[in-house]
Amino acid sequence: MQIFNLAKKIFLFYYEGFKNMTVGKRLWVIILVKLFFMFAILKLFFFPDFLKTNFSTDKQRSDYVIEQMTSPVINNK
Amino acid sequence: MENFNLALVDWSRAQFALTALYHWIFVPLTLGTSFIIAIMETIYVKTGNEIWKKITKFWMTLFGINFAIGVATGIILEFEFGTNWSNYSWFVGDIFGAPLAIEGIMAFFMESTFIAIMFFGWDKVSKKFHLAATWLTAIGSNLSALWILTANAWMQNPVGMHFNPDTARNEMVNFWDVLFSPTAVNKFLHTITSAYTYSALFVIGVSAWFLIKNRNVILAKRSMVVASTFGLLASLFMLITGDESARQVFRTQPMKLAAMEGLYRGESNAPLVAFGLFRDEPTPQNPKAKEWILDIKIPNMLSYLAALDPNAFIPGVHDLVHGNKEHGIESYYDRIKRGKIAIKALADYKAAKKEGDDDKAYESLKLFKANYKDFGYGYYDDPHDLIPNVPLTFYSFHTMVGLGVLFILVFLLSMYYSVKDKITAKKWLLWVALLSIPLGFLAQEAGWMVAEFGRQPWVVQDYMPTLTAVSNINTTSVIITFWLFAVTFTVLLIAEVKIMLNQIKNFNEDDGGH
Numbered sequence A: 001m002q003i004f005n006l007a008k009k010i011f012l013f014y015y016e017g018f019k020n021m022t023v024g025k026r027l028w029v030i031i032l033v034k035l036f037f038m039f040a041i042l043k044l045f046f047f048p049d050f051l052k053t054n055f056s057t058d059k060q061r062s063d064y065v066i067e068q069m070t071s072p073v074i075n076n077k
Numbered sequence B: 001m002e003n004f005n006l007a008l009v010d011w012s013r014a015q016f017a018l019t020a021l022y023h024w025i026f027v028p029l030t031l032g033t034s035f036i037i038a039i040m041e042t043i044y045v046k047t048g049n050e051i052w053k054k055i056t057k058f059w060m061t062l063f064g065i066n067f068a069i070g071v072a073t074g075i076i077l078e079f080e081f082g083t084n085w086s087n088y089s090w091f092v093g094d095i096f097g098a099p100l101a102i103e104g105i106m107a108f109f110m111e112s113t114f115i116a117i118m119f120f121g122w123d124k125v126s127k128k129f130h131l132a133a134t135w136l137t138a139i140g141s142n143l144s145a146l147w148i149l150t151a152n153a154w155m156q157n158p159v160g161m162h163f164n165p166d167t168a169r170n171e172m173v174n175f176w177d178v179l180f181s182p183t184a185v186n187k188f189l190h191t192i193t194s195a196y197t198y199s200a201l202f203v204i205g206v207s208a209w210f211l212i213k214n215r216n217v218i219l220a221k222r223s224m225v226v227a228s229t230f231g232l233l234a235s236l237f238m239l240i241t242g243d244e245s246a247r248q249v250f251r252t253q254p255m256k257l258a259a260m261e262g263l264y265r266g267e268s269n270a271p272l273v274a275f276g277l278f279r280d281e282p283t284p285q286n287p288k289a290k291e292w293i294l295d296i297k298i299p300n301m302l303s304y305l306a307a308l309d310p311n312a313f314i315p316g317v318h319d320l321v322h323g324n325k326e327h328g329i330e331s332y333y334d335r336i337k338r339g340k341i342a343i344k345a346l347a348d349y350k351a352a353k354k355e356g357d358d359d360k361a362y363e364s365l366k367l368f369k370a371n372y373k374d375f376g377y378g379y380y381d382d383p384h385d386l387i388p389n390v391p392l393t394f395y396s397f398h399t400m401v402g403l404g405v406l407f408i409l410v411f412l413l414s415m416y417y418s419v420k421d422k423i424t425a426k427k428w429l430l431w432v433a434l435l436s437i438p439l440g441f442l443a444q445e446a447g448w449m450v451a452e453f454g455r456q457p458w459v460v461q462d463y464m465p466t467l468t469a470v471s472n473i474n475t476t477s478v479i480i481t482f483w484l485f486a487v488t489f490t491v492l493l494i495a496e497v498k499i500m501l502n503q504i505k506n507f508n509e510d511d512g513g514h
Helices: A002-019 A025-046 A050-054 A058-070 B006-047 B050-070 B073-083 B086-120 B127-156 B175-179 B182-212 B217-252 B254-260 B301-307 B317-322 B332-355 B358-379 B390-419 B427-453 B475-506
Strands: B161-164 B169-172 B272-278 B292-298 B458-460
Touching (some): A002 B086, A025 B050, A025 B475, A050 B073, A050 B086, A058 B332, B006 B050, B006 B073, B006 B182, B006 B427, B006 B475, B050 B217, B050 B475, B086 B127, B086 B175, B127 B175, B127 B182, B182 B217, B182 B390, B182 B427, B217 B301, B254 B317, B254 B390, B272 B301, B317 B332, B332 B358, B390 B427
Antiparallel strands (some): B161 B169, B272 B292
C-alpha cells in the first residue's frame, strides 16, 4: 500500500509538473517529433547495427573484423 | 590505401562531425548554466530575496529549453558507431562499454530525477531540498560528460588495455588507468571549463542585451555579476588546463602539436607562434620553402610550454616523418615497416589457429606483439599520408587560444564594471559581451577541431586509422543519412533558437516572469 502511495505521488508530481509547464506546448511537440524521428525512423531504417545485422555470433564478428583489419577491402559502391 | 573507398570514409567522417557539432551546441550550455543557476539559487536560499528566485527561474527556463532540445542528440552518435563505424566499435568495444554504460545509468537516474525536482518542485519540496536537486543536476550532467570524455581521451592516448588477437577487441586491464590517464583528466577539465566559459558568455550576453534595451535591469546586472565571476574563474582554469593539455599532446601526439604550431622543422629553443599566416609548406621537393607570410613569435616559449624547458627540442612534422637520430625520434618509414609486420603476423596467427598449427601460431603471435605498438602505421605506404591538415589545425588552435584570451578580458571588464555599477554606461562592452555568444561557440568548435583534425589519420592513436574504422557499407546510404540529419537538426536548431529568443524577449522581471 505504501509503495502504491509513493508511486501515485511520483506520478502526480510529474503529471502536474508537465501540465503546469509555462514554456509551452511547441517545445514538447518538437521534443516528441525529434525522439520519434530518431528512434522510429533513423534507428529503424537508416542505422542498423552493421555487425549485429550481418553476423549471428561474436565469433563470426571477430573473424570478420580481423579479416577487415588484416586484408581490408572496402567496397567502392 | 588503394583498397579503401575514401568517399565512404570522408562521408562517414562528415556525418559524424556534423552530428557531434550539433550535439555540442547543447551540451556546453547544459554543463555550465546548470552551475550558474545553482549559484543563483544558493544566493536566493541564503538571502531569501525573491528577486534571486526570479533570476534563477528565468535562467532555469532557458536551461530547460536547451536541455529539452538537446536531449538524446548524442544517441545519434551511438547509432553511427554501430552502423558506420562498426570495425571501430568492435575494436574498442570493451573500453567504451564500461564508461558509456556508467554514463547512461548516471544520466538517466541523476539527471531525470533531479531535473524534475528542479523544474516541478518549487512549491512542493523545501527550499533546501530544491537547492540540493539543482546542485545534483549540475553535478550529474557534468559527471555524464566525464565518461564520454574519458572514452575520447582513450582514443587519443590508449592506455589500460590489452588487445586480444582472438577476438579483435581491446580489453580493459585497468579501469583506473583509463579513467585517470593524464590525457583523460586534462581533457575532462579543459572541456568542462571551456563549457563553463561558454555558458557564462551566454548569460552575460543575454544580460547585456537586456541592458542595451534598458529592460530587466536588475536581473541583468545581478546575472552579470554572477556570470562574469564564474566565467573569469572558469576561463583562468581553462587556461591552466589548456597549458597542461598541450604538454600531454607533446608527450603522446607530437604530430598534433607540430600541426597546432605549424612546426615543419623541429627546433631547440622553439618559439611559440602568437600569430601567423601560412605561405608554403616545405616539402621534399621544396625543402627551403618559407612557411609564413607573416608571423609573430615568442622566443623559446613553445619549448618551455611543451617541455617546461626553454631549450628543449620540439620535433616538427619532418622530424617525425623522416626521423631524427640526434633526438632519438623514429621515422614514420620505420614505423610503417613494423606496422606491416604486425598486420601480417596477425593474419598469419589467425590462419595458423584455423589450421591447428600451434607452433606457427605461437611464433606469429610473438612477432605481432613485438610490433603491435606500430600496428596502425602498416596500412600506409607513404608516410606523408600520416600528416594531419596542418593549416586547418594551426588556424583552429590559434582561433581557440585568441578567443580564450579575449573572453578573459570580457569577464574581467564585465565583473569590474558590474561591481562598480557602471556597466550600463559601457555600451561598447555590452555589445562585445553580446557578440561573445557566437564567438564562444566558435571557440568551442575550434577546440574540438584541434582535437579531432589534429589527431588524423588516427581514430585510435597509432593502432587504428580512420579508414579502417569504417563499416563496409554503401556510400550512398551514408550520404542520404548525412543530408537527412543535416536538414532535421537545422530545423530543430532554428526552433530552439526561436523558442529561446521568445522567452528572452517576453520576459519581464516586474510581472514575475512570463
